Amino acid sequence: MNAARARITLPFLIFVTPVLMWLFLLIVLPHIDLLLMSFRIEDDAGATVWSLVNYLNFFDEPVYWRTFTRTAVYAILTTMITFAVSLPVAFYITKVVSPRFSGFLSLLLLMPFWVSELVRVYGWMILLRESGVINHFLLKAGLLQRPVEMLYNDVTMVMGLVYTSMLFMVVPLISVLESLDDSLIEAAYDLGGNVFSIVTRIIIPHAMPGIVSGGIVVFMLTLGNYLTPNLIGGKNSLWFTEQIYNQFIASFNWNQGAAFGFLLLILSSSIIWIGLKLTRQKLSQVVQ
Amino acid sequence: MIRSLPNTRSYTLGFKLYVALFFVFLFAPLFVTCVLAFNDSQFPALPWKGFTLEWFTADLPERVGIFHDSLNLSAIQVSFKVAFWVSIFSTLVGTCGAFLFEQENFRFKQALYFLMLAPLVVPGVILGISILLFANTLGMFFENTLSMDVPLFRPGFWLVVLGQFSFISTLVTLVVSARLKKFDRSLEEAALNLGATRLQVIWHITLKFLRPAIIGAFAVAFLMSFENFNTTLFLVGSQTTLPITLYLQVRDGSTPVINAVSFLLIVGTSLLAVINLSFSRKKE
Numbered sequence: 001m002n003a004a005r006a007r008i009t010l011p012f013l014i015f016v017t018p019v020l021m022w023l024f025l026l027i028v029l030p031h032i033d034l035l036l037m038s039f040r041i042e043d044d045a046g047a048t049v050w051s052l053v054n055y056l057n058f059f060d061e062p063v064y065w066r067t068f069t070r071t072a073v074y075a076i077l078t079t080m081i082t083f084a085v086s087l088p089v090a091f092y093i094t095k096v097v098s099p100r101f102s103g104f105l106s107l108l109l110l111m112p113f114w115v116s117e118l119v120r121v122y123g124w125m126i127l128l129r130e131s132g133v134i135n136h137f138l139l140k141a142g143l144l145q146r147p148v149e150m151l152y153n154d155v156t157m158v159m160g161l162v163y164t165s166m167l168f169m170v171v172p173l174i175s176v177l178e179s180l181d182d183s184l185i186e187a188a189y190d191l192g193g194n195v196f197s198i199v200t201r202i203i204i205p206h207a208m209p210g211i212v213s214g215g216i217v218v219f220m221l222t223l224g225n226y227l228t229p230n231l232i233g234g235k236n237s238l239w240f241t242e243q244i245y246n247q248f249i250a251s252f253n254w255n256q257g258a259a260f261g262f263l264l265l266i267l268s269s270s271i272i273w274i275g276l277k278l279t280r281q282k283l284s285q286v287v288q
Numbered sequence: 289m290i291r292s293l294p295n296t297r298s299y300t301l302g303f304k305l306y307v308a309l310f311f312v313f314l315f316a317p318l319f320v321t322c323v324l325a326f327n328d329s330q331f332p333a334l335p336w337k338g339f340t341l342e343w344f345t346a347d348l349p350e351r352v353g354i355f356h357d358s359l360n361l362s363a364i365q366v367s368f369k370v371a372f373w374v375s376i377f378s379t380l381v382g383t384c385g386a387f388l389f390e391q392e393n394f395r396f397k398q399a400l401y402f403l404m405l406a407p408l409v410v411p412g413v414i415l416g417i418s419i420l421l422f423a424n425t426l427g428m429f430f431e432n433t434l435s436m437d438v439p440l441f442r443p444g445f446w447l448v449v450l451g452q453f454s455f456i457s458t459l460v461t462l463v464v465s466a467r468l469k470k471f472d473r474s475l476e477e478a479a480l481n482l483g484a485t486r487l488q489v490i491w492h493i494t495l496k497f498l499r500p501a502i503i504g505a506f507a508v509a510f511l512m513s514f515e516n517f518n519t520t521l522f523l524v525g526s527q528t529t530l531p532i533t534l535y536l537q538v539r540d541g542s543t544p545v546i547n548a549v550s551f552l553l554i555v556g557t558s559l560l561a562v563i564n565l566s567f568s569r570k571k572e
Contacts, residue, residue, distance in 0.1 A: 034414070226517070230539075
């Protein structure tokens with residue numbers, strides 16, 4: 001049996017061929033091409049030559065690297081806020097509310113995330129804009145004299161980003177907290193632990209794999225988000241994916257766009273790698 | 289602190305309030321979008337001017353409901369077609385992937401497994417541009433050396449399908465693998481002892497066992513494809529999918545038709561999610 005499996009069998013070939021084609025044709029080769037393209041430019045004669053210009057442009061032009069740092073900082077901030085908002089909800093659903101409701105609540109939690117991100121962002125737009133629903137009610141209640149534009153600023157953008165990717169934090173947190181034995185919390189309580197020490201010394205260490213996997217996905221989705229910063233972040237809140245889009249679609253400078261894409265890829269993988277190292281988790285365990 | 293421990297009233301009340309606010313935050317944008325789809329006004333805004341179905345059914349010069357809006361209708365059709373092919377391909381390949389990583393042993397398995405996980409940590413925008421670039425490179429190669437014009441390599445329907453397939457397959461692989469891990473391999477051994485070939489075992493026994501996971505993965509793949517924006521943005525040609533069409537409309541100002549489309553999407557996806565969930569509950 002084992003000896004037979006080491007040899008190449010028909011089922012093995014059936015399984016391995018489509019997987020290899022998928023991974024090499026759609027993941028590996030395109031990314032190699034992305035890397036190669038980012039080191040090429042068109043010279044004055046119109047021929048393509050090797051060059052570092054695309055990367056030098058990035059450092060020369062402050063708007064590029066400022067947008068890049070801004071995107072990274074806001075993505076990290078968004079991930080932290082998402083965690084802080086989600087942990088109490090996950091804890092409530094798994095440990096506090098009566099078990100009869102916990103299934104219903106977690107189902108309710110999932111519902112909005114089946115709906116397209118565009119619809120959710122659009123919902124926020126009609127709630128928050130100058131002629132929006134919230135302004136309407138505030139004016140009616142006499143709390144405002146004239147409508148206020150609540151869109152197109154950084155606070156709204158971060159709120160939108162948190163809203164967009166919250167599910168990917170709540171779900172892993174619920175699944176790790178379900179496996180936390182209640183008697184550990186009871187024991188800590190009997191020994192005189194307060195809420196703060198129970199949270200930091202029992203709940204968070206136990207929930208670490210869920211926190212890391214949620215954090216990675218939220219961070220990656222936020223960093224690569226285009227819709228939310230573009231629609232409710234407004235003109236002056238530049239996001240790095242918008243720079244990539246501009247290079248590809250507006251300026252039609254694909255080589256420059258490829259360099260930006262590669263920089264974004266390096267940024268996301270290195271921050272994810274640092275996150276894994278700091279928390280001593282492995283990627284293959286985290287995605288389980 | 290938890291159910292089994294004595295809690296102060298303010299703790300319980302505060303917690304309840306927080307979770308209630310959280311759910312309001314969660315549902316407010318969807319609720320408002322749905323309600324304003326039925327407002328008898330030219331703009332998706334309050335004040336409430338009365339209930340109407342015109343944003344769905346009307347075909348008037350100043351008001352075209354969604355059922356007569358050819359732009360959005362054709363985008364919905366494109367999205368359905370894309371989602372159909374993406375879920376077929378990714379379910380097939382993802383199931384192969386699950387078998388490969390759960391039941392086979394080979395050199396570089398760990399490395400290939402890592403590669404399979406990569407699309408989860410690569411931003412969708414990057415997947416989109418890298419596939420666009422690679423298709424363009426291939427297209428130029430075919431044109432220059434073989435003087436063949438291959439439509440597949442230009443932005444368009446099939447490139448969108450391939451782009452979405454590239455990361456949705458990873459999700460299918462993970463979903464099907466999770467179920468395959470629970471499979472009792474002695475069932476396979478029994479069938480093999482009784483003279484079945486490996487392929488017969490897979491077809492008659494393992495795939496039967498995996499069916500709920502495969503159907504569930506198909507539904508998830510369909511939804512993910514239907515609402516994908518980031519990867520699709522760079523790969524669309526003249527036939528745009530619904531999220532892209534809606535984005536272009538929202539960016540340039542909005543009419544309640546968008547609310548009507550959103551309402552249909554919310555109802556549709558919720559129904560699909562509930563059906564999928566009750567189906568997987570029954571099988572458990």
